[in-house]
Amino acid sequence: MAKIILTGDRPTGRLHLGHYVGSLRRRVELQNTGGFDEIFIMIADAQALTDNADNPEKVRQNIIQVALDYLSAGLDPKKVHIFIQSMVPQLTELTFYYMNLVTVQRLQRNPTVKQEIKLRGFSETDDGSDNKAGTPVGFFCYPISQAADITAFKATTVPVGEDQEPMIEQCREIVRKFNSVYGPALVEPEILLPDNAACLRLPGTDGKAKMSKSLGNCIYLSDPEEEVTRKVKGMFTDPGHLQVSDPGKVEGNPVFTYLDAFCRDEHFARFGSCFQGKKVSFEFRNLEEVKAQYRAGGLGDMMVKNFLAAVLNDTLEPIRQRRAELEKDLPAVWEVLREGSEVAARTAQKTLEDVRKAMRIDYFNDSELTGLQ
Numbered sequence: 001m002a003k004i005i006l007t008g009d010r011p012t013g014r015l016h017l018g019h020y021v022g023s024l025r026r027r028v029e030l031q032n033t034g035g036f037d038e039i040f041i042m043i044a045d046a047q048a049l050t051d052n053a054d055n056p057e058k059v060r061q062n063i064i065q066v067a068l069d070y071l072s073a074g075l076d077p078k079k080v081h082i083f084i085q086s087m088v089p090q091l092t093e094l095t096f097y098y099m100n101l102v103t104v105q106r107l108q109r110n111p112t113v114k115q116e117i118k119l120r121g122f123s124e125t126d127d128g129s130d131n132k133a134g135t136p137v138g139f140f141c142y143p144i145s146q147a148a149d150i151t152a153f154k155a156t157t158v159p160v161g162e163d164q165e166p167m168i169e170q171c172r173e174i175v176r177k178f179n180s181v182y183g184p185a186l187v188e189p190e191i192l193l194p195d196n197a198a199c200l201r202l203p204g205t206d207g208k209a210k211m212s213k214s215l216g217n218c219i220y221l222s223d224p225e226e227e228v229t230r231k232v233k234g235m236f237t238d239p240g241h242l243q244v245s246d247p248g249k250v251e252g253n254p255v256f257t258y259l260d261a262f263c264r265d266e267h268f269a270r271f272g273s274c275f276q277g278k279k280v281s282f283e284f285r286n287l288e289e290v291k292a293q294y295r296a297g298g299l300g301d302m303m304v305k306n307f308l309a310a311v312l313n314d315t316l317e318p319i320r321q322r323r324a325e326l327e328k329d330l331p332a333v334w335e336v337l338r339e340g341s342e343v344a345a346r347t348a349q350k351t352l353e354d355v356r357k358a359m360r361i362d363y364f365n366d367s368e369l370t371g372l373q
């Protein structure tokens, strides 16, 4: 069986470090190691509209931003198909058929949907006024449309962050249900989570559980150097670490979670001077030594933050440089999206034909039914 990847992002803003470690960095590796037959990367504009219906301009403007982030992070359009969801109308038709295979109650149990409804402030009742608006039906159903996105490409592997686990499980249930009712037309996908625990769900700079565009606690891939440094300096750390001499906590401290996600031993040779101060200085060779000192006390947050800012800026600099180049020719980026969308639509069309055949609603191909030759 062909090994196929489908994954993507909502164009609700530029991409941030959470996207990078949760999925984007992995995609670039998988593209370059060549273990997959096809890789589809979707800019999920239709999904973004499910909770931005009154702000389509935001979604429209962010399509190119996400595409720029993809290409500058190293996705190569010669190796992957980057496409816009709404340019593949077959996905909508698949969603419509899958809706019959999922109950309202099953969707209500989906923990990510529950959490996101809360986060967005959709109320449980809808009294018809603007200040008590309930959950849009489209938003409630987006796990089903996500199942359509994945299965349309017969994806075997979906590299995403941990928040997407319930979505992939829902998709697998839809596939099993479809195949048992109509016959085996669909492929059950596997989730591919980041192997580094810090990357499963990168926290926000404010210490909240998840870095998320909707929470405004992000460091963006395209943030300039000074902005990254400023955001790192303002980061939440261990609130109990008041004096430099106090023992500090590493667990649940986002500065250390970011270091777990980005720091490599080689960074100590290059940025070790961040730990050299007037009053105290340290010679660390790896992150474990930094953590041990922080736990023992005597290591100030500012030194650790300066080091983190250096590590992040080192990671982001090549991405920023590629972005500056790509921004000089935006029509070329749109052309990548157009070509990717054409390939995606052809692929999804084949699956849709398989689905219609399995469901026996491909009437005009059925001469037994119609008597047509």
Ligand code: ATP
Pocket (backbone or CB within 6 Å): 008, 009, 010, 011, 012, 018, 019, 021, 022, 023, 159, 160, 161, 162, 163, 164, 199, 200, 201, 202, 203, 210, 211, 212, 213, 214, 215
């Ligand atoms: P929104 O607030 O609009 O939902 P988001 O920041 O949650 O945006 P998505 O577009 O929903 O981003 O997520 C795209 C992909 O990035 C998914 O695979 C998701 O798992 C991953 N991802 C997003 N945020 C993080 C994070 N903080 N840590 C790890 N992975 C993440």
Ligand code: MG
Pocket (backbone or CB within 6 Å): none
């Ligand atoms: Mg999200």
